Every structure is written in structure tokens, then in C-alpha cells.
Amino acid sequence: MVGAGLKQIVVTTGYKGKEISSHVKSWNQNDVVAWVNQESTPMGTAGSVRLLMQEIEETIVVGSGDSVASFDVMDLIETHKKHQAAVTMAIWEVEDPTEYGIVGLSDTQGGRVDGNLKEGFIVKFKEKPSAEEAFSRVINAGLYIVEPHVIEMIPEGEKYDFSKQLFPMVLEAGLPMYAKTIDGIWFDVGHPLELLKAQKALIQNKDKLPFPMPSGRVLADGSFISSTAEVRGQVFSSVISGDCVITENSVVKNSLIMQGTIFDGVAETSVVGENCNLKGVDLHDAVIGDFVNETSLKIRMEKYP
Known part of the structure; x- marks a missing residue:
């Protein structure tokens, strides 16, 4: 993220936040400012970002902490700007999509799902589909480029989730959401093994x-x-x-x-x-x-x- 030009990094956490604070502060160098925002109660993936609304004045990058990834974040930011999206999502192709949240893409905003696309406008979501329900093999990779007005849509003081609550609401509101398959390394490490x-x-x-x-x-x-x-x-x-x-x-x-x-x-x-x-x-x-x-x-x- 620092390579993409980001100057302010906030780690939101409720669990063992104090234990990682010194590590996060070690990132403070070369005009980069980093700190931990400790939640008193769990606020969810989106609710935790809503707590930082007073700090958000321009486009932000949001990354999940339960994945390991290495790819060109700047390329995703440029894609976001090119398509004037409210949200741009990094996606990853998998062989078996039934354990993930899949993303349906189209060449046009509001168009029909094309399961062969690796990049396009988001038109549909499905959490952990059966093999018969899977309309694509691209999944949410847990990294997003988001505009401030989207963060304002999150109810203040409420536990809220990006993929289960906010993004379906953004889609229903008719705001442009884009996605691109990343070229690099990505692993879900939500489980120790x-x-x-x-x-x-x-x-x-x-x-x-x-x-x-x-x-x-x-x-x-x-x-x-x-x-x-x-x-x-x-x-x-x-x-x-x-x-x-x-x-x-x-x-x-x-x-x-x-x-x-x-x-x-x-x-x-x-x-x-x-x-x-x-x-x-x-x-x-x-x-x-x-x-x-x-x-x-x-x-x-x-x-x-």
C-alpha cells in the first residue's frame, strides 16, 4: 500500500489491538503515518471503518486482515478512477467457489452476468453458493477502493459488514461498482492451517x-x-x-x-x-x-x- 502512495494507514481491531500497536507504529517513516484504532466493542468490517469517518476526506483503500496478498494496488486505484466507480473490488479466481462469496460481472453497469469475465461492473453477489448456484468462479478478495460517500452510507454506531450489508445496499442504490482480478499472490488465511x-x-x-x-x-x-x-x-x-x-x-x-x-x-x-x-x-x-x-x-x- 505504501508503494501505491498511501500516506495514512489505520489498523482497526478489537482483539489484541494493544499487542500489535508497536508493530504498526514501526511503519511510521518517510511521511507515512500509521496507528491502531482500538474498538471497545466489535463493529464489523464496515462499522469499524465508519468510526474513522472524520479522518476520511478522499478515496480510501480498505484491506482485510485475514488474507495474505501481494499485487499492484496502484493498478486497482487507477482502474477505480477510470471507471468512476463508487467501489472497486479486488477479485480472485478459484477452482471451487462454494466456500466463498462470489461476484457476478457484466460489461455494462446493470447488465447481465457473464461468468467468463475477469473484470467488469459488479451486478450480483452470492455468499457460499452450491455448485449449481455458482454463476462465476471469481470471489471477493477482501480489498476495496471506496469513495467517502459510500462510507457515509454505513449506519453510525452500528455493527455492519461490507460484503453482507453495505455492498448489496450500494448495488441496490444503483451506484457503480467495479471489480478486477488481481495479478499476484492471494491467500485466505482465516484458518490457521x-x-x-x-x-x-x-x-x-x-x-x-x-x-x-x-x-x-x-x-x-x-x-x-x-x-x-x-x-x-x-x-x-x-x-x-x-x-x-x-x-x-x-x-x-x-x-x-x-x-x-x-x-x-x-x-x-x-x-x-x-x-x-x-x-x-x-x-x-x-x-x-x-x-x-x-x-x-x-x-x-x-x-x-
Whole structure:
């Protein structure tokens, strides 16, 4: 976003906002001002932006925090201006659209849906359609270019959602909404195990990323091992974060071990949180939270704690 010329960045949050505040403030450089707006009660994706109305004087960019993406935001802004849209949405093509909110596009505003289009005016939405109901394979990628008068449409002080409430209202009001398929990387990481796919994609495309990789080694199998991690065991297709220790008898496959964790055991297709101390564990398709201290833990296809 900074590369697209944005000078003011606000992270809206209600959960663990204080914990990310110092990280967000580290973005303050080269005329960029960034801060966290902490919600006292959850206001929804759109309601949280409505709280910032006094700060919004021109076109804004809104991005979802539960996705990993790398693409040309400036191109989307230029597309928005070219088509004089009230809202322009980044979209992404998927093989199976039944788990997402799909978008119907047309060559003209208010026209008929053409399921083959990758760019066009938005004329229809559908949340998590069945295979028979799916009229397209392009989905809402969670990044929008929005005009101030659209934000004013959000009821003040009310919990409100962009995709479920605001955008259908904008469409019904007859305001022009446009969408364009992004060229780059996009992953939904709303669930912890989806982080594994996102990590692999970022490592594979490390030379194309608009930000530097952390200090560490990328192995032939796509693993990343932080320069501050100590790995004595076996690691395959995994990410070992900073200050981690992987003991000599451990095997870590297709997994993510987060910052500061001491790991002894087996982890396969699993995510282990920060600052854990795990001894003799056996994890398969598991998600382990932060600050967990356990011995001989066996987890299959579930979260702990």
C-alpha cells in the first residue's frame, strides 16, 4: 500500500489491538503515518471503518486482515478512477467457489452476468453458493477502493459488514461498482492451517515480494529456517521462526513453528504458536496456541487448548 502512495494507514481491531500497536507504529517513516484504532466493542468490517469517518476526506483503500496478498494496488486505484466507480473490488479466481462469496460481472453497469469475465461492473453477489448456484468462479478478495460517500452510507454506531450489508445496499442504490482480478499472490488465511499454503507461496515467490524476507535460509525443499533458530532435528517443507529450538530427535513436516518455541517431537501439517515448550509431542493436522507447555501431547485434527 505504501508503494501505491498511501500516506495514512489505520489498523482497526478489537482483539489484541494493544499487542500489535508497536508493530504498526514501526511503519511510521518517510511521511507515512500509521496507528491502531482500538474498538471497545466489535463493529464489523464496515462499522469499524465508519468510526474513522472524520479522518476520511478522499478515496480510501480498505484491506482485510485475514488474507495474505501481494499485487499492484496502484493498478486497482487507477482502474477505480477510470471507471468512476463508487467501489472497486479486488477479485480472485478459484477452482471451487462454494466456500466463498462470489461476484457476478457484466460489461455494462446493470447488465447481465457473464461468468467468463475477469473484470467488469459488479451486478450480483452470492455468499457460499452450491455448485449449481455458482454463476462465476471469481470471489471477493477482501480489498476495496471506496469513495467517502459510500462510507457515509454505513449506519453510525452500528455493527455492519461490507460484503453482507453495505455492498448489496450500494448495488441496490444503483451506484457503480467495479471489480478486477488481481495479478499476484492471494491467500485466505482465516484458518490457521491455511497459513501453511500462504507461507509456501511467499517463499516460492520471495524474489517478487515488495518486502524483504526475514534473515534465514531457504532449503531446497522450500523450507525456511530463521537465522536465530536452532535446528538439530529433521525439517521438511516447513517454516521455523526466530528463536525456535528443534531438538535432535524431532521431525517437522509441512508445518509452521512460530517465534520462540522449543519443540521436541513430531509435527506434520500443523501450526504451533509462539513461545511454547513442547516435549515428546505427536501432532498431525493440529493447531497449538501460544504459550503452551506440555509433555507427551498427542493431537489429531484439532486445536489445543
